[in-house]
Amino acid sequence: MTTLLFFALAAIAVAGAVSLILQKHPIHSALSLIVVMVALAGLYLLLGAEFISAVQIIVYAGAIMVLFIFVIMLLNAGEEERTNFSKMAAYVGLPLAAILGAGLVYWVAHEGSNAPGVPLAESATRPLAMLLFQDYLFPFELTSILILVAILGAVVLAQREKGEE
Amino acid sequence: MSEFLTQHSLLASSVVKTVIMLLLVLTALAYLTWFERKVVARIQSRWGPYRVGPHGLLQPLADGIKFMMKEDPMPAGVDKFVYLLAPLLAMTLALTALGLIPFGPGTIKLFGRTTALGISDLNLGLLFLFAITSLGVYGVALAGWASNSKYPLLGGLRSSAQMVSYELSLTLSVVGVLLMAGSFSLREIIQSQSGWWHHIPRWNLIAGPAPQILGFFCYFIAAVAETNRAPFDLAEAEQELVGGFHTEYSSMKFAMFFLAEYANMITVSCLATILFFGGWLSPFPVSGAWSATQYIPAVVFIICGAMLIWDGLRYTTPWGKIVLPFLGLVLGGVGALTAMPFAIGFIQGPFWFLTKVLFFLFVYVWVRGTLPRLRYDQLMGIGWKVLLPVSLANVVLTSLALVVTRR
Numbered sequence: 075m076t077t078l079l080f081f082a083l084a085a086i087a088v089a090g091a092v093s094l095i096l097q098k099h100p101i102h103s104a105l106s107l108i109v110v111m112v113a114l115a116g117l118y119l120l121l122g123a124e125f126i127s128a129v130q131i132i133v134y135a136g137a138i139m140v141l142f143i144f145v146i147m148l149l150n151a152g153e154e155e156r157t158n159f160s161k162m163a164a165y166v167g168l169p170l171a172a173i174l175g176a177g178l179v180y181w182v183a184h185e186g187s188n189a190p191g192v193p194l195a196e197s198a199t200r201p202l203a204m205l206l207f208q209d210y211l212f213p214f215e216l217t218s219i220l221i222l223v224a225i226l227g228a229v230v231l232a233q234r235e236k237g238e239e
Numbered sequence: 240m241s242e243f244l245t246q247h248s249l250l251a252s253s254v255v256k257t258v259i260m261l262l263l264v265l266t267a268l269a270y271l272t273w274f275e276r277k278v279v280a281r282i283q284s285r286w287g288p289y290r291v292g293p294h295g296l297l298q299p300l301a302d303g304i305k306f307m308m309k310e311d312p313m314p315a316g317v318d319k320f321v322y323l324l325a326p327l328l329a330m331t332l333a334l335t336a337l338g339l340i341p342f343g344p345g346t347i348k349l350f351g352r353t354t355a356l357g358i359s360d361l362n363l364g365l366l367f368l369f370a371i372t373s374l375g376v377y378g379v380a381l382a383g384w385a386s387n388s389k390y391p392l393l394g395g396l397r398s399s400a401q402m403v404s405y406e407l408s409l410t411l412s413v414v415g416v417l418l419m420a421g422s423f424s425l426r427e428i429i430q431s432q433s434g435w436w437h438h439i440p441r442w443n444l445i446a447g448p449a450p451q452i453l454g455f456f457c458y459f460i461a462a463v464a465e466t467n468r469a470p471f472d473l474a475e476a477e478q479e480l481v482g483g484f485h486t487e488y489s490s491m492k493f494a495m496f497f498l499a500e501y502a503n504m505i506t507v508s509c510l511a512t513i514l515f516f517g518g519w520l521s522p523f524p525v526s527g528a529w530s531a532t533q534y535i536p537a538v539v540f541i542i543c544g545a546m547l548i549w550d551g552l553r554y555t556t557p558w559g560k561i562v563l564p565f566l567g568l569v570l571g572g573v574g575a576l577t578a579m580p581f582a583i584g585f586i587q588g589p590f591w592f593l594t595k596v597l598f599f600l601f602v603y604v605w606v607r608g609t610l611p612r613l614r615y616d617q618l619m620g621i622g623w624k625v626l627l628p629v630s631l632a633n634v635v636l637t638s639l640a641l642v643v644t645r646r
Contacts, residue, residue, distance in 0.1 A: 136373025
């Protein structure tokens, strides 16, 4: 059952990712990205990481992607133009993609099954909180200050200068 | 067949519970519209629905038939896939959220398996509830965008901005409750509120060490804004935007948005009950002289039944003279049943839970009937400059009180 669910969710995630690239309209691409994120949340749930799964949906699908869609709606972005396979894509992109794919297949076939699984507690929320707010408190606070700086930067950039109007 | 059912009892009981729940919720949603129209009518000194059936009781049915029979035009230039996806998304998410709500402490036996009242019982219930409701924005935003029309687009933009802004205070306002309960599970949050302090129930709203009065007000205001209800219904401000995001939708697709809004109202009321008002816990102690309060559900049902019979006998139409007393008899019979020893323990939880939920639904309608709509800048001002700091202060005060008192 778990294996079946895993393959179903993985297929949905991959299909969403492919559709994200192939869609012509930005809104459809954004919707595909939401599908990918919800499928990933399902995969986290299968791994027993309930908290991460819920946070994945709340933060990525529920907040960040809403802002993406909001901006696309505000800008009223139309359909993208196609480049019809530029030279750059043909000579550099395709070989690189092939190498990356071959590498992944090789790794999964030879090493993937040997990788040790990470044991998870029954309810991983409490240990996660302990780690975040005791052992890694300083990096956590540092990250939040980094985000605050980014927000302030955005506000400064968006602000009209005096006497502009 | 029966072998299959006993082997897969989890699956079978879940399916049966989901179907029963769906039927109950859809009926409740239909009659919630009737309830709202009646209450708003009384506030405005009108009668409300009165023509279809006695006291307009068949009005939801008539509305449903109208929604299904109506022509279903699709405007030119819409993005077909997204246009059809939006109402489906709104309704599915709104109904899914209700599946996480526990309705009582009792258990029922289905296919040889004891299951709780409520479809699922997750130990991260509250978090998953927020995850599902946070996706609800898409229904509104995508509907506005896909309609290819300026009023829906403006309505969709407005309401997605509003919902994103108020989601912050909504989530922060329940942190105090989480700190006091120490759990994300809705069941455990309710159980943490049991007990009395000098005959006052230890509900989170008034319990020590940190009464969540601030938290509750932030929660309720933010929740009304999240569900796009008056006085925060700027998404569908008729005077400016025709119908807002659902202007271009008609028939069943419009009904889906409508039902999603009412389902969200029920979810919000259930959560308010669970988080701040002790969920299914009775406000009276069960032991000693107070044990007579166990008969309150029976008494309430029987009094309502008697009133219905009395009102029905004086009703103007002969149809009403038959139907209303019959309904009154049924209600009185249910009341008598709940007084029986085999049912009296079971009915307490759901009775108190639904009573509190009904109260919050009434407050919803009451607020809609009495308060004027906010201006858009006022709305954003309240969200960011009042609710967000107050709910943050509530988190700090609650943690402080907990740290000081918990040695």
